Amino acid sequence: MDVSIAHASDRGPRGVNITVDDGPDPRWTPQVLDVLREYGVKATFCMVGTQAQAHPDLVKRVVAEGHRLCDHSVSHDTSMDKQSEAYQKQQVLDAERMITEASGGVRPMYYRAPGGAFTPYSRTLAASRGMRPLGWNVDTKDFERPGTDAIVATVQREVANGPTVLFHDAGGDRSQTVEALRRVLPWLTDQGYSFGFPVR
Numbered sequence: 001m002d003v004s005i006a007h008a009s010d011r012g013p014r015g016v017n018i019t020v021d022d023g024p025d026p027r028w029t030p031q032v033l034d035v036l037r038e039y040g041v042k043a044t045f046c047m048v049g050t051q052a053q054a055h056p057d058l059v060k061r062v063v064a065e066g067h068r069l070c071d072h073s074v075s076h077d078t079s080m081d082k083q084s085e086a087y088q089k090q091q092v093l094d095a096e097r098m099i100t101e102a103s104g105g106v107r108p109m110y111y112r113a114p115g116g117a118f119t120p121y122s123r124t125l126a127a128s129r130g131m132r133p134l135g136w137n138v139d140t141k142d143f144e145r146p147g148t149d150a151i152v153a154t155v156q157r158e159v160a161n162g163p164t165v166l167f168h169d170a171g172g173d174r175s176q177t178v179e180a181l182r183r184v185l186p187w188l189t190d191q192g193y194s195f196g197f198p199v200r
């Protein structure tokens, strides 16, 4: 098993991995899914356990449309790396179970620590469950709602630095994210990128 934090794309050097964090959310996840479907893009959804448990229909839709699941902990505690191993274990494994139950048995293939707060312990634990630790290269900062133009510009400026791009489909009004995806996905295709999944 590989306990290192994955960034590369399974589509090679011109691959891009779209990752969507913190959902599922009943308002925004369907809109994100609609845009991804419109452009034929498969993405990786890093789900919060309590959100998955609350919205199993959305988890099932994500899987049915060909996307992959990622464990993003039970409660998105960004101080995870300062907590006990017992706490980390509960956060990682309970979320894995909540997401798997919500999906109808499809297991998350990755683990992304909330806020990137990985520890050697949580990486090893996740990997032992078949969940590759997952990082990112391009933080679109969409969570802070800088405006659609700024989100698009960040992707255009930084995608050459690495293939894994971070978006959010929960945690507030994500209309800028939806609109940015609508512009970024065809732009990436025009630039010769193809869409893949993070390596495992």
Ligand SMILES: [Zn+2]
Binding pocket: 021, 022, 072, 076, 114, 115
């Ligand atoms: Zn997050």
